[in-house]
Amino acid sequence: MTAPPTETPFPETEEPDDQRTAIAALGHELRTLVDATVTTAAPTEILHRMADEVRGLTGQLTGRRRRRAEIPAVDEFPGGVRMYSPVTGLGSPLAPPLRVAPDGDGVVGHCTLGIAHEGPPGYVHGGMSAMLLDELMGWACYAAKSPAMTVSLGMRYRRPVPVETPLRVHARVTGTEDRKAFVTGSISTEETPSVPLVTADAVFVSPGPGRARALFPST
Numbered sequence: 001m002t003a004p005p006t007e008t009p010f011p012e013t014e015e016p017d018d019q020r021t022a023i024a025a026l027g028h029e030l031r032t033l034v035d036a037t038v039t040t041a042a043p044t045e046i047l048h049r050m051a052d053e054v055r056g057l058t059g060q061l062t063g064r065r066r067r068r069a070e071i072p073a074v075d076e077f078p079g080g081v082r083m084y085s086p087v088t089g090l091g092s093p094l095a096p097p098l099r100v101a102p103d104g105d106g107v108v109g110h111c112t113l114g115i116a117h118e119g120p121p122g123y124v125h126g127g128m129s130a131m132l133l134d135e136l137m138g139w140a141c142y143a144a145k146s147p148a149m150t151v152s153l154g155m156r157y158r159r160p161v162p163v164e165t166p167l168r169v170h171a172r173v174t175g176t177e178d179r180k181a182f183v184t185g186s187i188s189t190e191e192t193p194s195v196p197l198v199t200a201d202a203v204f205v206s207p208g209p210g211r212a213r214a215l216f217p218s219t
């Protein structure tokens with residue numbers, strides 16, 4: 001039977017910025033590895049050797065720093081840095097990562113998706129498009145001073161989204177009603193931002209105070 005993972009907090013002497021730099025450096029190398037893994041033509045003996053070597057490397061990432069729902073010390077939640085977000089996290093091997101900035105009355109995100117995010121050959125998986133938009137629409141709610149969670153998300157896939165192509169994602173809150181925010185979003189290429197490839201409409205709801213405490217006890 002496997003022993004339960006031990007808690008290994010960051011040493012208290014480490015500055016969050018130093019931790020973030022190291023986390024981002026590892027995230028970058030892991031994303032590069034993921035990209036190489038899904039595009040390699042290396043022979044099977046190399047793949048077997050790599051599997052052994054990666055297993056050895058994984059063994060060096062000892063301990064377990066986080067319990068479920070615990071917010072990492074390097075994060076600012078809600079609305080700030082999230083090092084391990086699967087969308088924006090510089091430390092996540094899963095994230096593109098999406099770079100987010102304010103844009104007029106909404107927010108804009110920039111990223112390039114790779115072959116690891118492919119659905120139809122040469123084009124982005126529809127679930128990835130939904131994930132980018134869901135996240136950025138959440139940022140639009142936060143920018144509108146109303147941190148909220150998605151309760152419904154409608155997607156319209158108009159044209160396929162190309163991989164290995166710089167993308168522009170946009171989102172803004174179009175209206176509010178009590179704790180509800182109505183949000184729209186779109187994905188286009190950076191080259192042709194006026195042509196939306198995917199559009200989305202969503203409803204977000206800010207959890208009431210009691211609900212928020214129950215959902216996010218670490219805040």
Ligand SMILES: CCCCCCCCCC(=O)SCCNC(=O)CCNC(=O)[C@H](O)C(C)(C)COP(=O)(O)OP(=O)(O)OC[C@H]1O[C@@H](n2cnc3c(N)ncnc32)[C@H](O)[C@@H]1OP(=O)(O)O
Nearest residue numbers: 078134135138147148149150151152203205206207208211
């Ligand atoms: C807080 C910051 C978080 C930032 C993270 C950003 C991450 C990116 C976005 C995500 O991926 S979030 C993850 C996916 N979403 C979820 O897991 C949410 C699951 N849903 C819930 O946990 C609860 O619905 C929620 C906490 C959001 C709200 O529960 P509450 O108990 O506080 O609210 P309530 O159920 O009373 O609903 C409030 C209002 O919203 C309305 N509503 C609920 N679901 C709806 C729906 N599907 N469509 C339209 N309206 C809806 C509901 O009718 C009501 O309207 P009225 O006040 O007019 O009656």
